[in-house]
Amino acid sequence: MSTTVGTVLGTARIGRRTKDLTKRLEPGDIAVIDHEDIDRVAAEALVEKAPAAVLNAARSTSGRYPNAGPQILVDHGIALVDDCGPELFEKVREGARLTVADGVVREGGSTLARGTRQDPATIAASLEASREGLSEQLELFARNTLEYMLLEKDLLLDGVGAPEVRTVMDRRPVLIVVRGYHYKEDLATLGPFLRENRPVVIGVDGGADAVLEAGWKPDMIIGDMDSVSDRALASGAELVVHAYRDGRAPGMERLAELDLAEDAVVFPAAGTSEDIAMLLADEKGASVIVAVGTHGTLEEFLDKGRAGMSSTFLTRLRVGSKLVDAKGVSRLYRQRISTLQLVLLAVAGLLALSVAMWATPGGQALFQILGARWDDAISWFTSLFATRPATGT
CATH class of the missing domain: 3.50.30.10 (Phosphohistidine domain)
Known part of the structure; x- marks a missing residue:
């Protein structure tokens, strides 16, 4: 432009x-x-x-x-x-x-x-x-990663501190949606996966609205509740409030105003909300964790401009092979068969079937019967509009 x-x-x-x-x-x-x-x-x-x-x-x-x-x-x-x-x-x-x-x-x-x-x-x-500032940022990122690892070693290694939740994730696929990079394209591409596998859907703050906009419903919303709409919060999803390490949870104030605080769960942890969503899914036995819109590359870590992004790096190491990043799937795969092509393929198949049936005595008899039925239907239809002779009294 x-x-x-x-x-x-x-x-x-x-x-x-x-x-x-x-x-x-x-x-x-x-x-x-x-x-x-x-x-x-x-x-x-x-x-x-x-x-x-x-x-x-x-x-x-x-x-x-x-x-x-x-x-x-x-x-x-x-x-x-x-x-x-x-x-x-x-x-x-x-x-x-x-x-x-x-x-x-x-x-x-x-x-x-x-x-x-x-x-x-x-x-x-x-x-x-x-x-020229990248070198300094890499050093800072490394220091923050070490600090986070020491601070959250129990949660990272053993899952200690993860709260009890109502949503059952054991041996089920879990989809975690963050309103981040290419989330719309990835959600559209994952439509068949959602329909066929019915995963547990977790919206991270505004990611819950992204789920609703895509025509689905979140089972759980995790975050500090500052960028998620009232509509999403009232959708019936289980609410998990990301709190500071000392237990302070500013997000509970908003939930209290909406009369939603009573059933909400508090999860005190350092790092980002998307991190604790992954850790919670892993700790509760998810069979696979599919991430949409999350941060996974060095550019994305630095792009957020927060020291806490180092926690995302360690979280991905923690969840290991369970994690499947949906980012880029929409760019890698495109549906190459259009609707018109499918219709033409179906028509060609019907024509081929008709020719094959016509080559057999039974098929010819079937077509003659169908032709007679068609003639009867046409005659009946045209008779509805035919002029009837006037009858005398």
């Missing part, structure tokens, strides 16, 4: 958390965010809503590592104004009509903020410079 620099007009929609803001963005709006190192998932969520521009109070690429988010936004023709400063949230009002031109943000005749308008050249330069 075009990335021509020009003046952009739109209605301001403000949200410090990108994943919350995208729920109320409309095409043509101007998204006002505070998101350092915009990751791929956040960028794709913004692109799906088609805003006219994105104003970022922070730096969209800080230099820690080469993140893909800014490139995705610009490639889709969305104006990206970077590093507008924290005062952006003080001066821009929700619903205000903004004009953005060459990195300057105005409301009417007043200048509210200034930033850097990103284009392919500036993004390429930022990505090149950020590659």
